[in-house]
Amino acid sequence: MEQSACRRAVLQSRKAWTLLSKKEQRQPKERRNEDLRIAELVRRVTKRSYPRLLFQCAEP
Known part of the structure; x- marks a missing residue:
């Protein structure tokens, strides 16, 4: 029993x-x-906003 x-x-x-x-x-x-998941969200945001960022940073 004990075993x-x-x-x-x-x-x-x-x-x-x-x-x-x-x-x-x-x-x-x-x-x-x-x-x-975080990397995918960052990639999506970057992909959408990158052309806008380039336009804003372009020299006049």
Whole structure:
């Protein structure tokens, strides 16, 4: 009976460690995706406003 409880405790700790490990692996991916979304927005804004910026900065 005691072995069974010990075995269950070990299995639960492994499961908890696995879940933590997966969460840690997912966080950089989520951060990378967020960075890509921000970069895409900046690219769109830059793409639209760049000709206007050149026109405004051109010498008269």
